Amino acid sequence: MRLVPPYIESLEPYKPGKPIAELQKELGITNVVKLASNENPLGPSPLALEEMRHHEQDLHRYPNGGLELREVLAGRFRLKVGNVIAGSGSEGIMSNIIRAFLCDDDEVLTSEGTFVGFYVLARSRGTRLVTVPLKEYHFDLGAIASRINEHTKIIYLANPNNPTGTIFTKAEFDAFIKRVPSHVLIILDEAYFEYAQRSPDYPDSMAYRYDNVITLRTFSKAFGIAGVRIGYGFAHDSLITNLLKVKLPFEPSTLAQAAGIGALRDEAFLRRTLEVNEKGKRSLIPLLHALGLMTISTEANFVCVPLANEEAVNALYGGLLSHGVIIRPLRAFGLPHCVRITIGTEDQNRILLGALKGVLATMHQATVIP
Numbered sequence: 001m002r003l004v005p006p007y008i009e010s011l012e013p014y015k016p017g018k019p020i021a022e023l024q025k026e027l028g029i030t031n032v033v034k035l036a037s038n039e040n041p042l043g044p045s046p047l048a049l050e051e052m053r054h055h056e057q058d059l060h061r062y063p064n065g066g067l068e069l070r071e072v073l074a075g076r077f078r079l080k081v082g083n084v085i086a087g088s089g090s091e092g093i094m095s096n097i098i099r100a101f102l103c104d105d106d107e108v109l110t111s112e113g114t115f116v117g118f119y120v121l122a123r124s125r126g127t128r129l130v131t132v133p134l135k136e137y138h139f140d141l142g143a144i145a146s147r148i149n150e151h152t153k154i155i156y157l158a159n160p161n162n163p164t165g166t167i168f169t170k171a172e173f174d175a176f177i178k179r180v181p182s183h184v185l186i187i188l189d190e191a192y193f194e195y196a197q198r199s200p201d202y203p204d205s206m207a208y209r210y211d212n213v214i215t216l217r218t219f220s221k222a223f224g225i226a227g228v229r230i231g232y233g234f235a236h237d238s239l240i241t242n243l244l245k246v247k248l249p250f251e252p253s254t255l256a257q258a259a260g261i262g263a264l265r266d267e268a269f270l271r272r273t274l275e276v277n278e279k280g281k282r283s284l285i286p287l288l289h290a291l292g293l294m295t296i297s298t299e300a301n302f303v304c305v306p307l308a309n310e311e312a313v314n315a316l317y318g319g320l321l322s323h324g325v326i327i328r329p330l331r332a333f334g335l336p337h338c339v340r341i342t343i344g345t346e347d348q349n350r351i352l353l354g355a356l357k358g359v360l361a362t363m364h365q366a367t368v369i370p
Contacts, residue, residue: 007126014120018326029324033351035342036328038162038192038302040224042276042345044259045269048225051262052255063250066232069257072264073232077206082237085244086252086260090191090216090231091117097154097214098125099246101185106153111139115162115189116332122156131334137164137296137304141176148184155180158189159203160196163333163340165298169201177210185239186213191231194222194270195277196299211236221301222273223263230256277301280343287353291360302342310336312363319359325352 017036024032066086074081087093098121102108108122113134122129128151132143139161148155160167168176180186188205196202205215214235220226230252233243252260263269285295285303296304307313310331316339317329328340344352 005126007123011120011123012332014117015332017328018321020326023321023324023326027322027324032324032326033344033348034326035344035348035352036326036340037226038221038300038340038342039226040221040273040301041342041348042224042269042273044224044227045263045266047266047269048219048223048228048259048262051258051265052228055254055258058254061254063252063254063257065244065247065250066252066257069230069232069252069260072261073234076264077234079234080237082240083234085233085235085240085247086257087231087233087247088229088251088253088256089220089226090189090218090233091121092229092247092251093214093216093231093233093243094118094121094187094189096243096247097185097187098122100242102127102153105151107149107151108154108156109144109147109152110156111144111161112334113137113161113164113330114139114156114158114333116334118156118158118187118189122154127153134164137306138166139168141168141172145176145179148180152184154185154187156187156189158191159205160192160298160300162189162191162300163302163328163330163335163338164296164304165192165300165302166296167196167199167202167299170203171201173203177208180212182212184212186210187216188213189216191216191218192221192300193217194274195301198274199299202299206234211238214239219260219263222270223260223266224269224273225259225263228253228256228259230260232260276345277343280346280349283346284343284349284353288356291353291356293356293360302340304330304335304338304340306335306338308337313337313339315363316359319362320352320355323355323359325355 020032069086070084107128112131216233218231330338
């Protein structure tokens with residue numbers, strides 16, 4: 001008898017973007033700009049930090065499972081508490097979905113070129129993961145619907161998609177949902193919802209009421225508290241009831257819950273975050289084009305840049321590291337010829353562009369880029 005199931009032995013764990021401290025140690029430098037992990041360049045929400053400080057004296061007590069945050073979210077979105085779940089980031093809730101709803105003969109269906117963390121979670125259960133190609137760097141909802149069969153249990157959709165930044169529209173989603181049987185569970189991962197919600201074509205999942213849809217959102221991106229791991233989800237109460245059965249009983253932590261509650265009150269910080277991102281997008285993308293780089297249209301806080309091949313990706317990534325700039329190669333996401341660059345502050349974007357000019361010139365000389 002094998003101690004470790006073969007699907008676990010063969011699993012490639014999720015690998016986050018290169019940490020700042022690691023590059024500082026490798027190169028012996030202090031000034032590093034990390035534009036690899038779509039973190040908020042402004043730092044954490046001040047009201048999130050304030051709310052965490054108010055709960056420091058409660059750390060000898062066990063958490064209440066996110067009940068207070070669930071109540072706040074239910075009030076904000078005019079739902080019952082039974083329609084809301086809180087967890088350790090949206091990935092924590094994804095993990096609970098995999099545990100709660102998948103059986104051995106079930107299949108999971110999604111796209112190529114999407115969030116690698118979901119691939120890892122889906123494969124960790126040992127069920128079959130079916131993927132369809134992106135269509136011009138977008139989710140091809142028609143092709144996904146065509147792959148639904150009697151074994152399909154979960155469909156994962158990221159909107160905006162990570163790592164491409166693209167969205168599917170209201171019209172596309174409306175046509176898609178009509179083709180999905182009611183017993184198939186749809187995960188709508190809206191980790192970048194705050195950045196995309198202004199788009200008139202964006203299908204905010206909270207405007208729909210389908211019993212087989214779970215919406216996932218996070219405080220990691222727009223609210224800048226990725227380090228405390230707090231996310232939330234909305235769904236029919238029967239789905240939430242079963243998710244609560246498998247989640248860790250004291251998840252999320254006291255400080256994570258407090259941070260989420262504080263962040264929800266921090267409307268000024270959210271406005272500033274979105275303004276900085278829009279300004280950065282408007283200035284950075286034309287300058288990337290001026291350097292001869294192609295970009296994928298994005299509704300998130302990052303931009304996906306296709307290159308000629310993986311050799312060019314490795315050359316660009318390594319060259320920028322030598323300048324103290326970290327971006328994200330996308331081989332693990334199924335896009336080995338692409339990199340993802342977080343939109344930073346004005347100063348961070350300026351440093352990136354300065355480094356890019358030198359690195360790209362070297363790459364051209366070495367014929368890495370034709």
